[in-house]
Amino acid sequence: MKRPVEEVGRIFGDVGLGRFHLSLSVPVERGDYLTVVDELHGKVLCQLDDLRRKSDLDLEKAGALQPSEEATLHESMLGEARIVGYRDAQGLVKIPTIPFRPGAHVFRAEEPLIAEVLGLKHHTNSGAYVGLLRNHSLRVELDINQLVQRHVSVLAKTGGGKSYLLGVLIEELLRHKVTCVIIDPHGEYGSLRIPAEANGVHARFGVASQGFGKQIQEYSPDVSLNPTAKPLTFxxxxxxxxxxxxxxxxxxxxxxxxxxxxxxxxxxxxxxxxxxxxxxxxxxxxxxxxxxxxxxxxxxxxxxxxxxPVGTSLNDLVKKGEATLINLRGVAPDVQELVVARIASTLFENRKKGKIPPLFLVIEEAHNFAPQQGSATCSRILKNIASEGRKFGLGLCAVTQRAARIDKSVLSQCNTQLILQVTNPLDLKAIAQSIEGLTPGMTEMIQSLPVGVALVTGGGYHTPLFCEVRPRATRHGGESVQIVAA
Ligand SMILES: Nc1ncnc2c1ncn2[C@@H]1O[C@H](COP(=O)(O)OP(=O)(O)OP(=O)(O)O)[C@@H](O)[C@H]1O
Ligand SMILES: [Mg+2]
Structure with a gap:
């Protein structure tokens, strides 16, 4: 077997079955993929989960240094890696059952191995292209059937890029003619009609600008404030x-x-x-x-x-292969809850009877509509959809800036999580508790993710991965308001 080219370090110390320590001879970033060649199974994919710089500069020596004096020291870079696995003859991901040998060479992983072990596929019929694997040019495509059948959550602090990423996801769903209903409390998603101004980033990600005007319809209880919408009546x-x-x-x-x-x-x-x-x-x-x-x-x-006397008809509200925006901008919170309750129950009942196509129901600001503490008029129906919707082809997507404040039974039913930067300790705890397979290193990394990088779990992948979100094909509608001109 050909050895990988770039050696980055050696395994040392006690070696476990899931993790090992390594000394690094070249700079490697936390989250980077590595390879160890195992005697029995060949190349095994690993991921750097933690990094530490060790030196012989102790407190006493550091204290004795003059302000302008450079320190002379011996230092080494130590890392801790987790083993992701290898594909066996049946194509299943396995982890070696014998620990790696101390002293074994560790290499930077090559893209074909990363793609094979993570299961990254290109341009599949059921793939939603959300971005590139961080620091690589490999496409991350989420399995649309998994998304709709097994629910999605999008979690990040305010301004973390949730609505932007959701816009990317909806563009992909519309490309695949998946029916969507989007509860849009701020009226942000009308911009899905407008093509984005393409730039160099679009070229790097292979994204062309495109508007989805023909597949978007918008309803609002308040058409005087939201003139692009048709009136929503009950x-x-x-x-x-x-x-x-x-x-x-x-x-x-x-x-x-x-x-x-x-x-x-x-x-x-x-x-x-x-x-x-x-x-x-x-x-x-x-x-x-x-x-x-x-x-x-x-x-x-x-x-x-x-x-x-007659409400908006269901046939008008839900159109196959189109996205319906329920624009609630300017609507009082309790009325918003009622509107969501009525729409969600109508969709669920009619989906059960097969009167409407399978669809994806997106709830922005979901902590307001299915709160952990207290109750909203629509809490119960949203919990029902989270637990039973999958049987009837009604997928739920809960978007929230407060993972700690959304109903836990809803959050734990979401099998695909798209997590952007989260810093609040309570929200981090809620995320760590509801998601399997997060390492302590990943939980730490979530706190410092730059805008535009998401941690993806589920979506057809067996292990969490970091994804650089692709640019929008349409204009983003949730731009921050400038208070003072730059
Ligand atoms: N992937 C990305 N690429 C480039 N810019 C982005 C990306 N994601 C977010 N942004 C920018 O960051 C800002 C905040 O993003 P967004 O509106 O999606 O945040 P949010 O998490 O929905 O915030 P809020 O909780 O306030 O609704 C926007 O101005 C957007 O242009
Ligand atoms: Mg938002």
């Missing part, structure tokens, strides 16, 4: 009085539920095709503070135009 008759109270912004259920029920019954008896305006008139005709408040709040509901 059928008034299908609304439960309790939910109507939420639309009215009334949290005092005890005082208002019974009078509202009576009001609806009265109006419906006179006119079965009643509209919100009829409820307003009836409330105005009533007497007392309760009737007055109801009239005022119903008038507000009428202005939102969210409830009509």
């Amino acid at each position: 059928s008034l008759r299908n609304i439960d009085p309790r939910d109507l109270l939420v639309f009215m912004g009334l949290s005092n259920v005890k005082s208002f539920l019974a009078p509202l029920k009576q009001l609806i019954e009265r109006v419906a008896a006179a006119n079965p095709d009643y509209a919100v305006a009829d409820l307003v008139r009836a409330a105005e005709a009533g007497e007392g503070a309760i009737a007055e408040t109801m009239a005022e709040r119903l008038e507000y509901v009428e202005q939102t135009k969210l409830l009509g």
